[in-house]
Amino acid sequence: MIEQSPKLIHAFGALAELGQEVANKNNFQETIRTSLHLLSGALGIMRGGVARYSRYAREMNMLAVRGLGDEFPLSLSVCVEDERQFLANGLNVIDARAARVLPFFQVYATSFERRRVELFVPLVIRDEIVGGLFLGEKATGEEYSSYEKEIICAMGRHIGVAISQRNLLAEIERHSEENRKLFDDLRRTYADTVKAFATAIDCKDKYTEGHSVRVGKYTELIATELEWSPEQVEGAATAGYLHDVGKLTVERKIINAPYRINAKESAELNKHPTVGYEILQAIHHPFTDVPLAAKYHHERLDGRGYPDGLYDREIPYIAKIVNLADSFDAMTTDRPYKARRPAIDVVDDLRRNAGKQFAPELVIAFMRGILRELKSETKDRRFRRLLGREYMEAEGLMPAISSALNELEPTSTLTYIAVNQAQ
Amino acid sequence: MTENTSFDPDPAVGTPSAQSAIVIAGDYLNKLTGEKIERECRDKLNAGAREIVVDFSETEIINSIGISILLGVIDDAQNAGAKVVFSDLKPESAELFDMLGLTKHVTIQ
Ligand SMILES: [Fe+2]
Numbered sequence: 001m002i003e004q005s006p007k008l009i010h011a012f013g014a015l016a017e018l019g020q021e022v023a024n025k026n027n028f029q030e031t032i033r034t035s036l037h038l039l040s041g042a043l044g045i046m047r048g049g050v051a052r053y054s055r056y057a058r059e060m061n062m063l064a065v066r067g068l069g070d071e072f073p074l075s076l077s078v079c080v081e082d083e084r085q086f087l088a089n090g091l092n093v094i095d096a097r098a099a100r101v102l103p104f105f106q107v108y109a110t111s112f113e114r115r116r117v118e119l120f121v122p123l124v125i126r127d128e129i130v131g132g133l134f135l136g137e138k139a140t141g142e143e144y145s146s147y148e149k150e151i152i153c154a155m156g157r158h159i160g161v162a163i164s165q166r167n168l169l170a171e172i173e174r175h176s177e178e179n180r181k182l183f184d185d186l187r188r189t190y191a192d193t194v195k196a197f198a199t200a201i202d203c204k205d206k207y208t209e210g211h212s213v214r215v216g217k218y219t220e221l222i223a224t225e226l227e228w229s230p231e232q233v234e235g236a237a238t239a240g241y242l243h244d245v246g247k248l249t250v251e252r253k254i255i256n257a258p259y260r261i262n263a264k265e266s267a268e269l270n271k272h273p274t275v276g277y278e279i280l281q282a283i284h285h286p287f288t289d290v291p292l293a294a295k296y297h298h299e300r301l302d303g304r305g306y307p308d309g310l311y312d313r314e315i316p317y318i319a320k321i322v323n324l325a326d327s328f329d330a331m332t333t334d335r336p337y338k339a340r341r342p343a344i345d346v347v348d349d350l351r352r353n354a355g356k357q358f359a360p361e362l363v364i365a366f367m368r369g370i371l372r373e374l375k376s377e378t379k380d381r382r383f384r385r386l387l388g389r390e391y392m393e394a395e396g397l398m399p400a401i402s403s404a405l406n407e408l409e410p411t412s413t414l415t416y417i418a419v420n421q422a423q
Numbered sequence: 424m425t426e427n428t429s430f431d432p433d434p435a436v437g438t439p440s441a442q443s444a445i446v447i448a449g450d451y452l453n454k455l456t457g458e459k460i461e462r463e464c465r466d467k468l469n470a471g472a473r474e475i476v477v478d479f480s481e482t483e484i485i486n487s488i489g490i491s492i493l494l495g496v497i498d499d500a501q502n503a504g505a506k507v508v509f510s511d512l513k514p515e516s517a518e519l520f521d522m523l524g525l526t527k528h529v530t531i532q
Contacts (some may be wrong), residue, residue: 007522014487034488041487042522046461046494066491067498139494140524 014042022162024195029063029203035159038063039133042155043148047115047136051076052163053129058083060132063163066137068115079103080168086122086129087371091156093149094120119406121152123160130163190286191234198241200250205255214386216241218325218366219383225365236288236321242290243297246276248330260337273298274307289318297322300357312359320359324350324366327357332387341395343387364408371401442473448482453488458464461495470501476532480511490523497528508532 008396018038019057021031036050051060060076096112096119100107105112121133132158138144144152198212205211219240222282223233247255247359250272254265261269276294285291296319299305303313305323331346341349350367354360373383374397384392445500451457459473464475475496479485483492500507509520520526 006518010487010522017487030455033458037455037491038487039487039491040494041490041492044490044494044525046498082494138496138524139527141527142524287434 005124008147011042011148014038015151015154015158018158022158027330028162028166031162032063032159035162036066039135039152039155039159040066040368042151043144044137044139045137046139048349049134050159050340051134053078053131055129063131063141068117068134072111072115072117073108075106076108085125086132087096087123087124089124091121091153091160093144093152094122096120115354119152120151121156123163125157125160125164128164128386130160130167134209140334165176187234187286191238194238194241197245201242201244204252209263211333212241212244214333215243215322215325217382217386219322221326221369222321222362225369226362235289236318238285238287239290239293240322242276243294244276244281245279245294245325246272246274248279249275249312257336270298270306282413289316292316292320293322295319297326297419299323301359302356305357317359320362324358324362329368339419343391343397344400347397347400347404351407354408360408364405367408368400371398371405374398374401424519442453442471444470444478445476445478447478447480448485448489448493450482452482452492453484453486454488457488457492458495461492461499462474464496465499466507468499473528474508475505476508476510478510479513479516482516483513485516485519490519490525493520493525497525501528 015038018035021034021038024031026034032050036048039045040048040298047070049065049068051062055059055328058078058080060078062074065072065074082102085102096105096117099120100109106348113116116137117134118137119135121134121135122129123131123133133152135152195213195216198216200212201212205210216237217240218234220237223236225399228236250269254261254269257265273295279292280291281292295307296305296310296315299308299310299315299319300323301315301320303309303311327348328346331349332343334340347367348359352365354363369378370383372382372394374392445466446460446463447466448460452460460477463498467475477493477496482489497507507529508531509529512520512531517526517531520531
């Protein structure tokens, strides 16, 4: 034993290096190649190979080979019986010649003998076969001693762990890829559902056909003009699509009344923001502002809106956007009791009501969007598609928007919050 | 097929005979880069060398990777029917080679 101690020290040096190699997040292939070198060099083994086990294919696929030659198979199949025996054996050395009862050693007997592969170690990590070690004869020509077999197992465990880690990593990567796809699918499904819902809301209101869908689109245009992130724009659009969801519970005859509705009917209709909020609050949305947009889309900066008569900064930003989109669509589409107003009138209305009903910075963003399209600075003609070409080409529209933009100040000059608190 | 690497035989050192080739082990031996030495030897064997002389004059210590690479050189040479000579080996290295059985396959100079 004393004369073996330098050997032992040399082997332990290799073991320590192998542990380090596996711990370092190096290239996996290089780690495996280095591992095989360390193992061969630790004990003076002439040839060998490290394989990774594929559970699905039941194959030992060579990751690194030394001195096994071109004829040695790079992929060795394992049968159910072999698998069971390897698992029962655990991470321990198997003498290839003594294990001839197993199909694995019978099938590959010629290959093993030709390259003098004497030992096989199934790399069993946590009751799972992750790979295998194939080891040839020692340079001394001597038999493997029991302590050498122990060193082989210790090093095999390191290699097995490296393979196992690699497998886990690959699995995580695959899962995250699947998750991303799944998430994208869900988002698409959600967006489709939202649009389908908007269409359903609009069906109830035959005179304002397509209102929710258009409000969704105007809301999206405003959010885009505000340079929000794609996700925020999507959230804003959703808020627009669903803002009138509460109308689903309002009697059809009130919504479709071809006249100005009376006070009682008006009170009934005015419940729709709160009802909408309650409906949307019960749904788990990817965008948190959606229920708030429904609840407060009829609020005005000057506190004269409903249901809560909120002032300026008390109103959620998203609700201000939807309010502008909603009002713009109401002005630019025919209603049962009112024909749509000319574009220049609408621009004038927006300008005059900026700071009263609408947030000035939003009016600016909206008008800037229209103007950019009129000047052909945008890729797609989204306003034209929503409003019609003729409407958009109205005489003097461009100068009207330009002068309104010059006049508007981006920040709200109102101090409604103070007024509200004083009341 | 001569790779322009630092362990190429130095022309100044010269070749002992037409059938003999010298490779300098250097300190590349102990890393994965040492595999270049194996390729170098294989090239020389393919070119008809009957003897590979591995020069250890620039090699201080040899670790397990180095041993493995030298075993690869020995294996390739034996398959080609050529012999391997180790020259200028440090005593500690010679002891290690003896212990691991490398000396059974090579001539030490
Ligand atoms: Fe509404």
